[in-house]
Amino acid sequence: MRVVVCVKHVPDIQSERRFRADGLLERGGDDDTLNELDEDALEAGLRLVEAHPPAEGDDPHDVVVLTVGPAAAVDALRRGLAMGATTAVHVLDAGVEGSDALATARVLGAAVAALHAESPVDVVVAGMAGLDGLTSLVPAALAAVLDWPQLTLADRIDVDPAARTVEVRRETSTAVETLTAPLPVVVSVTDQAFRARFPAFTGILAARKAPVRVLDLAALGLDPATVGLQGSTTRVLETSERPERPDRVLVTDDGSAALALADYLAQKGFA
């Protein structure tokens, strides 16, 4: 089985995150880290292959950790390798900078397609969101780019290697569903069911020295006009730090706070 896990290197959400003057998020700081929701995707990908040990004579499983991002994003790949991924692929090209979610999905799609052409990919796993943009657009966009079925926001994934199908359980805003589709598919996972393993020390050491395959846009056959700022169909016009909420009230309860709050709510039209 061959699984590709898409990961992103993002600014730590506990750090002071900022936009640059050109409207792009400041990246590459020391606090940048593997998007924690992608750790769940890695865990899900690793569990998929572990559930089905290769039969004798079969090729060993391959769990590819794939990222698109600047040079520093290699840290996210090393984290994936330390957790147990067997291959790391980094799409690194100055032309990618400024890609919006859909342009990023085009780059990821081209990378998955290139890997698939070399040796078939069965499942692509993504996290439910990047903690920087929080759009949750990429998994569905990637499925559309690849023209593979999408099974998103899964909290259980079962692959049937003989039937070449995958079944997922998911909770939508209105229902709990079990869906199935033929391989290859794009799956995204929630943060509920795949608590990521902590890498072993030996894994961390090995990951430092493991090779990382670097691909640029030319290697993927991507026209630079279709990615980056010029290939994006959204354009950030303005970003600004939000001012503090005006007229904030902070009181310590002396037994009368509930009454004062009731007055406040009445004044706002809620009571």
Place this chain on the structure above:
Amino acid sequence: MSTTVLVLVDHEGARVHPTATELLTLARSLADDVRAVWIDEGPTGPDAAARELLGRFGASGVVPVQVTGADPHLTATVVDGLRAVLGAVPASLLLLGSTFEDREVAARLAVLTGGGVVTGATTVVRDGDGRFVAGKEVLAGSWSSRCAITGDLAVVTVKPHSTQAVPVDAPVAAVAAEPVVVEASAAARAVTVVERAPRPASDRPSLADAEVVVVGGRGTNGDFAPLEELADVLGGAVGATRVATDEGWIGHEAQVGQTGVTISPRLYVGAGVSGAVHHRGGMDAAVTVVAVNEDPDAPIFEFADYGIVGDLTEVVPALTQELRRRREARAGS
């Protein structure tokens, strides 16, 4: 040149989800021609009451859509329907809600049409060049951004309550157009629904749409009963932080946060909620934020409009009781 805006109507059977009225109100601020898109299992479209409602909030017409051969709830199916509508009704903007399902529809549709997407918008305007510009809160509410959509089709997912639904002056029931019936694509047919169990209905408004949300965190120590009573007197829904759902104090579907339900109520009341960035990312568009917490250093006090440092087991029931007393006094007068 006249502009047509489509609004994807979220509905359960004949019942129209309240976000539709907000989206229609927003749509008519952007264009004269506003069409509601009604995707359903059959081709008949909305009933008279639903057409009246859609018309009252500004839909000049409604396009019934049936996609045959695939489950109507799947992302790929919805997108098949929307693409067929766009073939019949050229539009420059599609507005839809902001659930995870809506965002997936937006992503797929934009990839397949060369469109551009902004998710979780709280404002949409048109700039001097005729582009649609969406504003939103980002980085867990610490920044805001404005983004122009340059693709062939603008697709914007809009947060609940970011527009107040306002009826038109002279309402006319939306006229149902000829149904659009289209066969599902291979991508839609590839996914099979083995089982679907709808969530049980609740008497309270749904978390994502509620105008008032009372959220409990670690500080509740698992007792949500006083929060439920407060929510009921305010006509609101009850939510929870990740800690509270992980502890099993309340179901996971109540989790408010960047990986749970995104809420944008007019009033948010946090009881025993610290206000960590993971939580804030799911409520950063709340209009008025009230917080009760014992810890004066809780981060929630950095962005609460009204903060009370105190014991929630005293403050919350006292507030409920006072609100109830006032209501009864009004009813009696």
